[in-house]
Amino acid sequence: MIELRDVCKRLGSRQILDGLSLRVEKGMNYVLMGPSGTGKSVTLRHIIGILKPDSGSVRVDGQEVPTMDREQLMALRRRMGYLFQNGALINWLTVEQNVALPLEEHSSLSRSAIQDRVHEVLRMVALDHAKEQFPPSISGGMKLRAGLARALVTQPEYVLYDEPNAGLDPIISHQIHQLIAEVRDRLGVTGLIVTHSRACATQCGDRIGIIQNGKIEVEGTVAEMVASEHPLAKAFLGGGSD
Ligand SMILES: Nc1ncnc2c1ncn2[C@@H]1O[C@H](COP(=O)(O)OP(=O)(O)O)[C@@H](O)[C@H]1O
Ligand SMILES: [Mg+2]
Structure with a gap:
């Protein structure tokens, strides 16, 4: 609470x-x-x-x-995940790399465990098809979904x-x-x-x-x-x- x-x-x-x-x-x-x-x-x-x-x-x-x-x-x-306006993605990283960031910074998971977790949240927000794309080439709605995936990747409460x-x-x-x-x-x-x-x-x-x-x-x-x-x-x- x-x-x-x-x-x-x-x-x-x-x-x-x-x-x-x-x-x-x-x-x-x-x-x-x-x-x-x-x-x-x-x-x-x-x-x-x-x-x-x-x-x-x-x-x-x-x-x-x-x-x-x-x-x-x-x-x-x-x-605690935080979803900023417009997703606040890093433009020079792919969608997949953006979503993986919090796990790379804050967890001791292996590379393959990180990948599995990233793909799972990308599926949840229906973005697995766009994982290789860079933020400037995707729509506003997709950016927000990627931001949400990044907020969720650490399994926040x-x-x-x-x-x-x-x-x-x-x-x-x-x-x-x-x-x-x-x-x-x-x-x-x-x-x-x-x-x-x-x-x-x-x-x-x-x-x-x-x-x-x-x-x-x-x-x-x-x-x-x-x-x-x-x-x-x-x-x-x-x-x-x-
Ligand atoms: N770090 C800061 N220093 C001074 N004023 C600030 C700071 N952060 C926000 N403010 C001011 O506080 C008020 C409320 O801001 P904010 O919470 O961003 O509004 P909103 O309800 O639109 O989200 C605004 O007038 C803003 O200019
Ligand atoms: Mg505000």
Whole structure:
């Protein structure tokens, strides 16, 4: 379980997080929505320990992240995949080499065990046919699937998805949402998904929280949030939103 309690964080002259609390239960996808620049990515960075809160608590499975030493942080990050916008692939490595990277850096597996594991995740994201290609020659949807394969290759318990469908068309986005739901259902991965997209939130989320003024302003199950009369819920999840 990921649990943030009363997290406050000032960056520069702005109070970005101001008493933010949220809880991501095991095996669930929690969707974090909110206007741009409200601290969604900053929240994710607290969970992997890149940022420390000024006050408040950030826990993963009961362990306080801000007080972890280097070794504990490395161990935490092995259990946590991170999917960046556009996949964040390295252009001069093939898809297969990109996906293998985390295992080459963080595991003691043999070359052939790494290859087996890489092929398994590439099959899961339906990219085994493109493994020899370089990122500049593949589509946005394929890049994202390769990024997801790289996030999953270490068999993480958690995956943090930062705007997984930014810049993708609705059809490709739909495939990505299905994949994110499948990662939860087939692999039992717990997810925290930052998105602006109603489709993403409703197709792969279990709970949705909307951030404003540095805290979760409104929160509930997908069904509750879609039916909510709260202006923020209506803005992000109402009929007119996408
Ligand atoms: N390292 C940093 N130093 C100063 N300001 C930052 C830093 N990182 C993010 N910010 C600011 O914090 C705010 C929230 O950023 P972010 O979490 O990236 O927003 P979003 O909700 O769109 O993901 C933005 O105004 C951003 O400019
Ligand atoms: Mg962001």
